[in-house]
Amino acid sequence: MTNAVSEKRVIISPDQEHLAATVSKKFLNRVVRRIEGDRLAHIALTGGSMGGAVLAAAAKNPLAQEIDWSKVHFWWGDERFVAAADPDRNDVQARSAFLDSIDIPRSNIHSVASTDSGQDIDAAAAAYAEELAQFSTGEQAWPSFDICFLGVGPDAHIASLFPDRAEIQVTDRSTVAVRDSPKPPPNRVSLTRPVINSAKRVWLVMSGPDKAAALGLALAGASYESVPAAGAKGRRRTAFFVDEAAASQVPPELIDGEY
Structure with missing residues (x-):
């Protein structure tokens, strides 16, 4: 087995419950290590069933109450452009599952504007880009994400970057407005591929047999234009x-039992 850190690795859990517990524990431990010595941690969250399950599992871990969350900033890889209280919003899910249970400054939670904010979708995307730029590392107009969580759809989309659409090709800005999404709701704001791939760690969390084909294509080196998950790569x-149901097409040499 290669030890090259740039390699894509697959970590398999027996089922969704164990998957959520495994990822949540690694997430909290990573935050603890990152914020040692007064360093800040920037985390990009994802939505979907597994995104919520990981955060709910993290909330149940006693370690979550011991972390100094004032050193951690939360962002979202994408957001549904709907009303602020709409349960379809990823930030509503994250607050309910985890963020409302920890002691974190409100200013450390960076949400995308909603439809009832008075901004249209283009203004919301631009405002999010401006907020990201406030934490620029100097080399790029966005923060250095310690972890970028991603869900993966059965069509292999990540964030709100869908196959064979213009948004996956955007590289000249940090955010993009997405209209007429193949998956409802139709209007969204997404981080672009350069932002995702600048993260130190990209963690893709997948469960269920309907994700097996997407996982197989992502690992096989398919074109990112048609298989966006194949183009996601942390520095x-x-x-x-993944759980066992999603791992049916994973080559044995890519399975990593130690990460």
């Missing part, structure tokens, strides 16, 4: 955390 680590 230090790219890890696919």
